[in-house]
Amino acid sequence: MVKHIAKRVIVTIPVLLGMVLVIFFMLNVVPGDPVTVMMREHLKEDLIDRLRQSMHLDDPFFVRYFRYIWDALHGDLGVSWKLNRPVTGLIANAFPCTLKLAVASSVFSWIMGIPVGIISAVKKNSLVDHLSMGVSLFGVSMPIFWVALILQNMFKNVLPVSGIESWKSYILPTIVLGWSSAGRIARLTRSNLLEVLRNDYIRTARSKGLSPLRVITGHALKNALIPVVTVMAIQISSLLSGAAITESVFAIPGVGSLAVSAIKNRDMPLLQGTVIFTAVLIIAGNLVADALYSAIDPRIRVE
Amino acid sequence: MSNILEIKNLSVSFASDGIKERAIAVNGVDIDIPQGRTVGLVGESGCGKSVTSLAVMGLLADNGRVEGGEAMFGGQDLLKLPDRELRRIRGNRISMIFQEPMTSLNPVITAGKQVAEALRLHAGLDAAAAKARTIEIFEKVGIPEPERRFGCYPHQLSGGLRQRVMIGMAMVMKPDLLIADEPTTALDVSIEAQILRLMRDLQRESGTSILMITHNLGVVAELCDEVYVMYAGEVVERADVMTLFSQCAHPYTRGLMASLPRMTPKGRRLYNIQGTVPNLRAMPAGCRFSPRCEFARERCKTEKPPLVDVGNGHLCRCFEPRTTPIAWGGDGL
Numbered sequence: 163m164v165k166h167i168a169k170r171v172i173v174t175i176p177v178l179l180g181m182v183l184v185i186f187f188m189l190n191v192v193p194g195d196p197v198t199v200m201m202r203e204h205l206k207e208d209l210i211d212r213l214r215q216s217m218h219l220d221d222p223f224f225v226r227y228f229r230y231i232w233d234a235l236h237g238d239l240g241v242s243w244k245l246n247r248p249v250t251g252l253i254a255n256a257f258p259c260t261l262k263l264a265v266a267s268s269v270f271s272w273i274m275g276i277p278v279g280i281i282s283a284v285k286k287n288s289l290v291d292h293l294s295m296g297v298s299l300f301g302v303s304m305p306i307f308w309v310a311l312i313l314q315n316m317f318k319n320v321l322p323v324s325g326i327e328s329w330k331s332y333i334l335p336t337i338v339l340g341w342s343s344a345g346r347i348a349r350l351t352r353s354n355l356l357e358v359l360r361n362d363y364i365r366t367a368r369s370k371g372l373s374p375l376r377v378i379t380g381h382a383l384k385n386a387l388i389p390v391v392t393v394m395a396i397q398i399s400s401l402l403s404g405a406a407i408t409e410s411v412f413a414i415p416g417v418g419s420l421a422v423s424a425i426k427n428r429d430m431p432l433l434q435g436t437v438i439f440t441a442v443l444i445i446a447g448n449l450v451a452d453a454l455y456s457a458i459d460p461r462i463r464v465e
Numbered sequence: 466m467s468n469i470l471e472i473k474n475l476s477v478s479f480a481s482d483g484i485k486e487r488a489i490a491v492n493g494v495d496i497d498i499p500q501g502r503t504v505g506l507v508g509e510s511g512c513g514k515s516v517t518s519l520a521v522m523g524l525l526a527d528n529g530r531v532e533g534g535e536a537m538f539g540g541q542d543l544l545k546l547p548d549r550e551l552r553r554i555r556g557n558r559i560s561m562i563f564q565e566p567m568t569s570l571n572p573v574i575t576a577g578k579q580v581a582e583a584l585r586l587h588a589g590l591d592a593a594a595a596k597a598r599t600i601e602i603f604e605k606v607g608i609p610e611p612e613r614r615f616g617c618y619p620h621q622l623s624g625g626l627r628q629r630v631m632i633g634m635a636m637v638m639k640p641d642l643l644i645a646d647e648p649t650t651a652l653d654v655s656i657e658a659q660i661l662r663l664m665r666d667l668q669r670e671s672g673t674s675i676l677m678i679t680h681n682l683g684v685v686a687e688l689c690d691e692v693y694v695m696y697a698g699e700v701v702e703r704a705d706v707m708t709l710f711s712q713c714a715h716p717y718t719r720g721l722m723a724s725l726p727r728m729t730p731k732g733r734r735l736y737n738i739q740g741t742v743p744n745l746r747a748m749p750a751g752c753r754f755s756p757r758c759e760f761a762r763e764r765c766k767t768e769k770p771p772l773v774d775v776g777n778g779h780l781c782r783c784f785e786p787r788t789t790p791i792a793w794g795g796d797g798l
């Protein structure tokens with residue numbers, strides 16, 4: 163088990179390196195030199211050259227790439243061109259907001275999604291089922307910014323809709339983000355549970371004299387939730403890397419907002435940093451999902 | 466001798482999507498299971514054997530419905546019992562074994578826990594006591610290293626071992642009646658023999674009555690005292706096992722006998738009944754077997770034969786029951 167996970171971790175190293183390379187390359191071919199960005203216009207040629215040199219911008223691509231990796235391994239993702247502060251520190255400052263929002267909206271989506279999925283499956287084709295699947299589909303398919311704007315308008319007199327004032331500021335963004343996750347989880351839970359309930363071993367469990375509730379909780383759920391749990395792990399990791407749209411709409415100073423401002427300002431080190439941060443989190447999320455999968459499904463376990 | 470279970474005039478129907486009329490899968494079946502005996506229920510696949518047993522246990526699929534009849538067990542009609550009370554009987558006084566040992570056990574719960582669960586539910590044992598009892602029963606059903614096997618997941622066990630786990634699960638409460646639905650069909654012949662021997666031994670010890678569902682007449686000969694033959698949702702013949710193998714009277718049963726692989730002076734031969742089991746929604750008028758029967762007359766095609774006693778409780782649903790003894794080893798039917 164431990165060996166299995168260790169193997170997966172090692173496999174991700176080249177993936178990470180390659181990914182950083184791609185990101186690094188893409189952001190380096192984009193026009194927009196830091197010096198011109200920082201100084202805007204009206205600079206003498208020789209000053210530009212001196213600045214370029216001091217920032218090692220004239221070094222060959224791979225030298226810069228490996229220097230970036232080396233620095234990143236030491237926690238240094240460079241300095242933001244625009245804000246003139248270390249990228250690592252900027253991300254670290256923004257992360258708590260993102261973390262709170264990610265945890266709140268994930269928990270919201272589990273608490274809503276799983277029970278709704280179970281009830282819909284048990285009461286298949288009833289009014290409750292149609293209603294909750296409709297609401298779920300709505301959550302999954304409506305654009306996030308649109309839902310956000312509607313909710314902001316509906317609740318603007320009761321709840322804060324912009325910036326972080328208190329815990330109340332998290333309510334609307336949590337619902338906006340959690341709704342679509344909850345919808346996805348509810349639909350997945352329902353379809354998995356219905357699938358599982360058709361299995362022979364469910365009939366065996368019933369033939370033992372177990373009540374319908376115990377058949378569901380004791381025999382069906384564990385099988386039905388295995389794929390749901392892995393989806394949940396991946397979902398939370400992508401939420402942790404910042405929900406750019408939601409954070410922007412609600413003016414939450416999280417990692418997502420940071421990335422958006424980096425794009426607006428052509429702030430390459432900051433953009434690079436947030437993109438790599440996101441990618442690392444998603445890879446980690448996949449690893450956790452994998453580990454969870456083998457922890458709860460005995461058939462996957464490596465002996 | 467008293468009967469542990471009396472199924473009377475049982476009918477079961479199924480709904481299917483888009484079709485208004487329900488399909489009748491079991492039509493007026495009567496089966497008596499005497500105390501302590503083993504009763505066989507045979508017939509080709511699709512003739513309603515499983516549906517009959519599931520209806521009695523209240524385990525029909527959602528689209529299934531009991532249309533009528535009763536199943537008397539210990540003075541109660543199982544078909545009218547509220548689910549709550551039926552659950553107290555299931556797995557306790559009546560238990561079941563199913564055909565597929567591969568899929569009948571929950572893949573994410575250990576074999577031991579799945580057996581212990583029944584003990585905790587019906588005998589009210591705590592976890593430790595249930596585990597001890599489960600290990601005992603594992604030993605009794607011939608599972609080697611029972612302590613270790615307690616913690617094994619189904620995929621870590623062979624088909625034969627899984628079926629032993631199922632039997633352990635079914636027998637752990639010492640039920641009055643065991644319904645075994647093709648328990649050995651999915652197993653190798655040598656494993657099948659072991660499992661059948663195990664069932665016979667357990668029965669001798671506990672006095673449990675068995676309803677043995679199978680399409681294998683070899684299993685019937687091995688284990689059963691009495692036999693019911695079903696065709697297209699109806700009982701077509703009932704006899705004790707000696708009578709059945711020496712002089713079964715229904716042409717369908719004779720066809721089944723003739724299709725047993727056996728040695729003849731001309732070498733190995735296999736007989737096949739012509740045609741297939743009729744569709745539930747297109748049952749032939751008259752005798753349901755008539756389209757496939759080589760002895761069918763005009764009358765058979767229009768008039769339905771009743772189940773009549775052809776002597777000593779030997780029942781047969783045919784206007785012209787065969788009377789010649791079966792010539793084992795010969796060519797005749």
Ligand SMILES: Nc1ncnc2c1ncn2[C@@H]1O[C@H](COP(=O)(O)OP(=O)(O)O)[C@@H](O)[C@H]1O
Nearest residue numbers: 479490509510511512513514515516517526745
């Ligand atoms: N859930 C179901 N829905 C519709 N038809 C069913 C269902 N279960 C069984 N049947 C039909 O009932 C008939 C009897 O099936 P079954 O009792 O399983 O046969 P067998 O004798 O092989 O055990 C078959 O025609 C089968 O198609």
Ligand SMILES: [Mg+2]
Nearest residue numbers: 514515516646
């Ligand atoms: Mg069957």
